[in-house]
Amino acid sequence: MRINDSTPKADGFYMPAEFEEHRCTYVLWPEREDNWRENAEPGQAVFKQVIRTIAKYEPVMVGTNKSQYLNLLEMNMPNVQILEISNNDAWIRDCGATFVVNGTGNMRAVDWKFNAWGGLVNGLYFPWDQDDFVAAKMAAIEGVDYYHLTDFVLEGGSIHSDGQGTILTTEECLLDPGRNPDMTKEQIEEMLKEYLGAEKVLWLPKGIYMDEDTNGHVDNICQFVEPGKVVLAWEDNEQDPQYERSKAAYDYLSSQTDAKGRSLEIVKIHVPNPVLITQEEADHVDVVEGSFPRREGDRLPASYVNYYNCNGAIILPIFNDPHDQEAIDTLQSLFPDKVIEPIYAREIILGGGNIHCITQQVPRL
Amino acid sequence: MRINDSTPKADGFYMPAEFEEHRCTYVLWPEREDNWRENAEPGQAVFKQVIRTIAKYEPVMVGTNKSQYLNLLEMNMPNVQILEISNNDAWIRDCGATFVVNGTGNMRAVDWKFNAWGGLVNGLYFPWDQDDFVAAKMAAIEGVDYYHLTDFVLEGGSIHSDGQGTILTTEECLLDPGRNPDMTKEQIEEMLKEYLGAEKVLWLPKGIYMDEDTNGHVDNICQFVEPGKVVLAWEDNEQDPQYERSKAAYDYLSSQTDAKGRSLEIVKIHVPNPVLITQEEADHVDVVEGSFPRREGDRLPASYVNYYNCNGAIILPIFNDPHDQEAIDTLQSLFPDKVIEPIYAREIILGGGNIHCITQQVPRL
Numbered sequence: 001m002r003i004n005d006s007t008p009k010a011d012g013f014y015m016p017a018e019f020e021e022h023r024c025t026y027v028l029w030p031e032r033e034d035n036w037r038e039n040a041e042p043g044q045a046v047f048k049q050v051i052r053t054i055a056k057y058e059p060v061m062v063g064t065n066k067s068q069y070l071n072l073l074e075m076n077m078p079n080v081q082i083l084e085i086s087n088n089d090a091w092i093r094d095c096g097a098t099f100v101v102n103g104t105g106n107m108r109a110v111d112w113k114f115n116a117w118g119g120l121v122n123g124l125y126f127p128w129d130q131d132d133f134v135a136a137k138m139a140a141i142e143g144v145d146y147y148h149l150t151d152f153v154l155e156g157g158s159i160h161s162d163g164q165g166t167i168l169t170t171e172e173c174l175l176d177p178g179r180n181p182d183m184t185k186e187q188i189e190e191m192l193k194e195y196l197g198a199e200k201v202l203w204l205p206k207g208i209y210m211d212e213d214t215n216g217h218v219d220n221i222c223q224f225v226e227p228g229k230v231v232l233a234w235e236d237n238e239q240d241p242q243y244e245r246s247k248a249a250y251d252y253l254s255s256q257t258d259a260k261g262r263s264l265e266i267v268k269i270h271v272p273n274p275v276l277i278t279q280e281e282a283d284h285v286d287v288v289e290g291s292f293p294r295r296e297g298d299r300l301p302a303s304y305v306n307y308y309n310c311n312g313a314i315i316l317p318i319f320n321d322p323h324d325q326e327a328i329d330t331l332q333s334l335f336p337d338k339v340i341e342p343i344y345a346r347e348i349i350l351g352g353g354n355i356h357c358i359t360q361q362v363p364r365l
Numbered sequence: 366m367r368i369n370d371s372t373p374k375a376d377g378f379y380m381p382a383e384f385e386e387h388r389c390t391y392v393l394w395p396e397r398e399d400n401w402r403e404n405a406e407p408g409q410a411v412f413k414q415v416i417r418t419i420a421k422y423e424p425v426m427v428g429t430n431k432s433q434y435l436n437l438l439e440m441n442m443p444n445v446q447i448l449e450i451s452n453n454d455a456w457i458r459d460c461g462a463t464f465v466v467n468g469t470g471n472m473r474a475v476d477w478k479f480n481a482w483g484g485l486v487n488g489l490y491f492p493w494d495q496d497d498f499v500a501a502k503m504a505a506i507e508g509v510d511y512y513h514l515t516d517f518v519l520e521g522g523s524i525h526s527d528g529q530g531t532i533l534t535t536e537e538c539l540l541d542p543g544r545n546p547d548m549t550k551e552q553i554e555e556m557l558k559e560y561l562g563a564e565k566v567l568w569l570p571k572g573i574y575m576d577e578d579t580n581g582h583v584d585n586i587c588q589f590v591e592p593g594k595v596v597l598a599w600e601d602n603e604q605d606p607q608y609e610r611s612k613a614a615y616d617y618l619s620s621q622t623d624a625k626g627r628s629l630e631i632v633k634i635h636v637p638n639p640v641l642i643t644q645e646e647a648d649h650v651d652v653v654e655g656s657f658p659r660r661e662g663d664r665l666p667a668s669y670v671n672y673y674n675c676n677g678a679i680i681l682p683i684f685n686d687p688h689d690q691e692a693i694d695t696l697q698s699l700f701p702d703k704v705i706e707p708i709y710a711r712e713i714i715l716g717g718g719n720i721h722c723i724t725q726q727v728p729r730l
Contacts, residue, residue: 002441024508059508066431066451066495073501076367081505084449086431130431136438140446141506143389143424 014197017163094155118178165259172216379562382528459520483543530624537581
């Protein structure tokens with residue numbers, strides 16, 4: 001049921017950290033032909049690899065439009081459930097529910113308003129009506145009530161929680177005029193605190209270079225490893241436009257403390273070398289009026305920080321790049337008890353995001 | 366995930382009785398204009414009443430086609446979850462999953478083949494492809510594996526279980542040529558035992574008079590009250606064609622013992638006076654090629670035995686008939702600890718079934 005007259009904070013709920021235990025992971029199935037090249041088949045192959053890999057560690061709930069239901073059902077993947085969840089595209093991190101818990105074994109969901117990353121100002125497609133129902137459907141499947149925001153736009157990829165009162169976000173995204181243009185930064189911060197049950201919001205200035213689709217989501221540049229410790233996408237080359245973005249984030253984080261008053265330990269993970277769209281890749285995306293153009297030579301916002309932290313494993317996007325091994329090694333040292341599961345994810349980044357963007361966790365109570 | 370190479374019985378699973386505790390109830394939302402008059406609005410009003418009544422006692426999961434999703438969501442009914450489950454019509458008792466449990470806290474589902482009550486022989490509509498996916502979707506939402514039958518047709522309304530090894534069914538339905546014409550009665554009985562984890566099948570000869578839609582489903586004529594005790598739809602008037610059906614069932618049941626060797630106590634519940642379709646009711650069903658005709662004066666298979674036995678209540682169809690009070694009193698005496706919830710259900714019987722036919726329980730583990 002919808003809860004319209006209260007907030008998670010008022011009711012004692014908060015967003016746990018992604019690194020805490022999950023009940024399961026939700027994924028949506030891609031099929032949009034003006035976003036995924038070659039009728040989405042190469043993209044589906046990588047999504048399937050992500051799904052099967054996560055399913056080794058926790059249950060995976062895959063939502064799909066009716067059109068692809070039987071295709072998915074017949075794959076009969078172990079520890080994977082196939083659900084009908086209509087959608088406009090497959091970015092469940094952004095259109096899906098944010099789950100919040102209290103200390104006494106209860107869970108609820110937050111159903112933010114979704115407008116395809118900027119609505120009619122600078123969104124990526126129209127309509128986004130089915131995407132905007134995804135959160136309520138996830139809450140229904142999980143059997144929990146949900147907070148329904150009718151006038152506050154947010155995507156799950158623009159926030160991270162440490163589970164102890166601290167939220168990470170970026171000014172580039174949350175202050176972009178395509179979302180909540182009539183609200184001040186202070187008002188937006190207040191909404192995050194109320195609906196995520198948080199005490200402090202850390203505002204990185206910007207996301208990854210060329211992450212124009214999402215206006216610089218934090219989940220591509222920075223993620224909590226544990227309370228008081230983050231990984232940050234890094235670039236050594238001062239001539240690369242990523243450098244000043246990473247440097248600004250580093251300087252900002254170094255100057256801040258979290259909700260518990262701790263200084264943050266910052267672990268750098270170098271980004272891959274620039275990933276550029278090839279002519280072949282650009283040519284095979286269907287052109288539809290209003291859809292986002294793909295041009296040969298455009299740089300993609302590739303980053304290892306867009307990994308997904310599930311029970312027992314880190315599902316890590318790699319790019320067949322010299323920096324892959326360094327990212328694997330760094331994450332293995334940060335998570336000695338987890339398996340690092342690298343997946344060559346170029347096909348997902350071609351669609352506009354990466355592994356973190358196509359997953360959404362449900363906490364285990 | 367599908368289980369193709371085993372059976373519930375082989376794996377130690379069985380179907381619990383409906384009168385045992387439920388986790389929740391599933392319902393599908395009606396909208397088919399060639400079955401529900403006046404664009405299904407009167408039918409939807411009664412379904413809503415059934416949903417809200419059950420939701421006083423246990424969670425209700427309402428599945429709907431995409432077209433009616435927002436309509437349902439905006440009702441914001443307490444203890445009710447709205448799910449996307451595409452369907453061809455709203456009879457989840459028949460197209461939905463049968464849940465089976467073992468003694469150690471595990472649940473699975475059985476996904477029978479569904480062919481709209483007779484397929485191309487004497488089924489009620491074509492296609493039934495979305496109905497046939499409902500069971501797998503219910504299993505996915507509940508997060509359980511399911512047994513997938515590709516060549517054995519059965520509807521949930523054609524069986525009742527006492528949870529102790531006994532199954533009730535009717536010859537009229539299960540031996541009808543529209544379902545499994547190449548199987549003998551013995552082979553069909555073996556399938557019931559294997560997939561319901563049962564030891565004994567009791568075969569009533571026929572169902573309710575004029576229950577031609579379902580070919581005489583048992584859930585309209587007989588239901589377990591507790592192990593060793595059933596209610597039976599009865600007719601005193603020997604001139605009424607229902608009499609010989611009820612009498613034959615009574616005589617059969619009186620001659621039988623259940624799986625545990627008990628004789629059955631039979632409690633009669635008199636059917637209402639004949640319920641006939643009015644001209645007004647017949648006129649407002651859209652006519653579509655191949656759909657089931659509604660004619661003024663046709664008798665409807667009205668019976669109180671098509672009640673739903675949920676946690677703490679009996680959801681009872683009534684007909685504004687002199688026999689209503691007797692049915693209420695009989696059920697109250699059979700279930701002294703439950704609330705009898707009578708609902709005027711003429712609109713559902715006009716659609717072809719009744720309250721039991723539009724519900725499906727999930728056991729509580």
